[in-house]
Amino acid sequence: MIRFNGFDTSGLLRSVATLALAVSMVGVTLSDADAQRRRNNNQEDSEQNQAERVFSAAIGQIVLEAQEFQANDQFAESITALNRALGNDSINPYERMISLQMRGRAYYEQDQVSRAIQDWEAAINTGAMLPQEISDLRINIGQLYIAEGQYAQGIQSLEAAVAQLGVDALNPRVMRMLAQAYAQAERYRDGVVWAERFWNAQPAGERVRGDYSLMLFFYQQLERVPDQFRIIEEMVQRWPTEKNNWRSYASLLAQTGREQDAFEANKIMYINGMLTESREVVALAQYYSFYEYPYRGAVVLERELNAGTVERTRNNLNLLANMWRQSREWERATPVLRQLAQLSGDGDDYLKLAEALFQRRELDEAEAAFTEALNRGGLDRPGDAWTLLGNVRAELGREESAIAAFREGARYPYSRQTANGWVTFLTNRQRAARERVQIRERVRQDECRFLVGDLVETGTLLGDIDDTGRIVIEVPDRCSDLYNQYGEERSAVAEAEAAENGADAG
Numbered sequence: 001m002i003r004f005n006g007f008d009t010s011g012l013l014r015s016v017a018t019l020a021l022a023v024s025m026v027g028v029t030l031s032d033a034d035a036q037r038r039r040n041n042n043q044e045d046s047e048q049n050q051a052e053r054v055f056s057a058a059i060g061q062i063v064l065e066a067q068e069f070q071a072n073d074q075f076a077e078s079i080t081a082l083n084r085a086l087g088n089d090s091i092n093p094y095e096r097m098i099s100l101q102m103r104g105r106a107y108y109e110q111d112q113v114s115r116a117i118q119d120w121e122a123a124i125n126t127g128a129m130l131p132q133e134i135s136d137l138r139i140n141i142g143q144l145y146i147a148e149g150q151y152a153q154g155i156q157s158l159e160a161a162v163a164q165l166g167v168d169a170l171n172p173r174v175m176r177m178l179a180q181a182y183a184q185a186e187r188y189r190d191g192v193v194w195a196e197r198f199w200n201a202q203p204a205g206e207r208v209r210g211d212y213s214l215m216l217f218f219y220q221q222l223e224r225v226p227d228q229f230r231i232i233e234e235m236v237q238r239w240p241t242e243k244n245n246w247r248s249y250a251s252l253l254a255q256t257g258r259e260q261d262a263f264e265a266n267k268i269m270y271i272n273g274m275l276t277e278s279r280e281v282v283a284l285a286q287y288y289s290f291y292e293y294p295y296r297g298a299v300v301l302e303r304e305l306n307a308g309t310v311e312r313t314r315n316n317l318n319l320l321a322n323m324w325r326q327s328r329e330w331e332r333a334t335p336v337l338r339q340l341a342q343l344s345g346d347g348d349d350y351l352k353l354a355e356a357l358f359q360r361r362e363l364d365e366a367e368a369a370f371t372e373a374l375n376r377g378g379l380d381r382p383g384d385a386w387t388l389l390g391n392v393r394a395e396l397g398r399e400e401s402a403i404a405a406f407r408e409g410a411r412y413p414y415s416r417q418t419a420n421g422w423v424t425f426l427t428n429r430q431r432a433a434r435e436r437v438q439i440r441e442r443v444r445q446d447e448c449r450f451l452v453g454d455l456v457e458t459g460t461l462l463g464d465i466d467d468t469g470r471i472v473i474e475v476p477d478r479c480s481d482l483y484n485q486y487g488e489e490r491s492a493v494a495e496a497e498a499a500e501n502g503a504d505a506g
Contacts, residue, residue: 053094053128059085063095066102075106082106093128100126101137113144135161139174142181151185172201179214183221192218209239216248228252243274263287270300278310285319294326302332314344321352330359341369347376351385358392367392383412387419399426448479456487 055063062085069078082103085091091099104119120141124134138161145154158178162170175198182191195218202211212235219227232252235245246269253262266284269275275284281304288297301320304310317340324333337353354369370389379385386409393402403426409419455473459465466472475483484490 054092055095056090056092059088059091059095059099062088063098063102066099066106070102070106070109073109075109078106079103079110093126097123097126097128108144113148117141117144131164135164138164139177143177146177146181146184149184151181155181155185155187167197172198175201176211176214179218183214183217188218188221192222209235225252225256241272241274243269246274259287260291263291276309278304278316281310282316282319285323289319289323289326294323295329298323298327298329298332314340317343318349325352325356328359330356334360345376347373347378348380350376351379354385355388358388363392363396367396381412381414383409383415383419385409386412387415387422390419390422394422394426399430402426444478445482448476448482451476452479452483452487459487 062081066078066081066085069075069081082099085099086096086103100119100123104116104123107113107119108116120137123129124137129137138157142154142157142161145151145157155178158174158181161174162178175194179191179195179198182188182194185191195215199207199211199215212231216228216231216235219225219231229252232245232249235242236249239245246265250262250265250269253259253265266275266280266287270281270284275281281301285297285301288294288300298320301310301316301323305312305316305320310316317336321333321336321340324330324336334353334356337349337356341349341353343349350369350373354366354373357363357366357369367389370385370392373379374382374385374389386405390402390405390409393399393405403423406419406422406426409415410423452473452475455475456471459471459473464472470486472485473487475485475487482490484493
């Protein structure tokens with residue numbers, strides 16, 4: 001609740017004290033101060049001068065009693081006393097005005113705001129108040145309406161005070177009060193006028209954070225982006241070490257499409273130790289990734305994960321792993337991916353681990369990880385995983401199992417062409433290998449036939465014969481499976497023996 005500071009009743013108290021010393025007098029004239037003010041404001045308060053600003057002995061005594069009650073915080077007793085005064089048929093407008101003001105204050109102190117407002121409005125309606133007094137009271141009434149959530153009535157009361165005094169006579173406090181009332185009433189276009197009047201009237205050195213916040217609020221509601229930048233940039237310059245100012249600045253930059261500048265603002269905050277929350281550091285790392293600095297983002301994120309600033313959640317580990325992968329830092333990505341796969345147990349995480357291992361040429365582990373990923377399932381593109389598994393097996397020299405993996409990959413339309421290409425390549429290579437073996441064998445057989453023939457001829461010339469009179473030669477090792485020591489083809493000898501044995505059996 002807004003604290004009410006009371007009225008300046010020093011002149012009133014002096015009058016009541018004089019009245020107490022001269023109770024036999026029919027009435028009390030105005031105090032010297034009041035008389036002087038009346039003379040000085042002859043033209044301004046002609047309407048008020050029509051009412052006599054004097055106390056009778058009876059009413060003056062009651063008012064003095066009520067004032068003493070209020071001085072002792074006996075507000076209920078003060079109200080009772082003032083009710084007696086207000087119920088007196090002989091009370092004049094000036095006495096009624098003072099009594100209503102005092103009773104209104106007593107009601108306010110008892111949290112009876114509606115009654116306080118009623119009494120103060122009634123005091124204005126007596127016609128016994130001076131213009132400045134009316135304006136001051138209307139400002140108090142406006143404050144109470146606003147505090148009670150009756151913004152339209154509050155605005156009406158404050159603007160009535162403005163109409164009485166003129167804008168130039170207002171202090172910045174009242175201008176700010178009107179701006180806040182319009183803001184609470186969601187009348188932003190009307191309110192921004194008063195906000196800007198306040199801003200221009202308030203010396204720059206006396207502006208506090210709330211003043212900046214008020215202006216920024218209006219400019220945000222009215223989408224006046226250049227003005228928002230002006231206020232926020234002033235806040236950053238005035239309080240350069242305060243995080244909230246930088247956050248608002250970075251947010252506005254991002255909202256207006258200046259993402260690169262927002263990124264730079266976030267970097268400044270990080271360098272100056274302002275990013276202390278997990279989500280803030282993660283957002284900075286994402287900025288690095290977005291602007292193709294994944295290595296730097298990964299370094300920042302890994303440092304803050306190790307420091308405990310960033311929570312070691314699956315999403316954060318996944319972000320770190322992806323940035324290491326973007327940077328092609330497979331050695332640093334692998335332990336994170338392994339931890340992530342073990343943490344989640346998802347096929348997709350095992351697939352990422354397998355890809356990293358493949359890039360590091362750790363083929364046996366990569367094959368195991370690809371297999372694990374396919375076994376766990378849930379992959380967006382299993383055909384690609386089968387194709388990669390085929391590549392690993394091919395590089396390990398396990399061509400038959402590689403072909404089997406590629407044929408699995410060929411079952412999916414998006415990987416069919418690649419997988420079938422690998423199947424064709426491997427089967428052609430296997431066929432070519434078989435053909436090369438056959439060619440090499442035919443060449444060997446031809447070479448051995450010519451060589452053995454030459455050896456037989458040489459043996460004949462030299463007379464190299466055994467006890468049975470047969471030519472004997474020394475067959476080279478590479479031909480010994482084809483020819484015996486007599487230069488005969490072993491296959492022909494075997495066939496002859498088989499035929500002979502068959503004839504004997506018959």
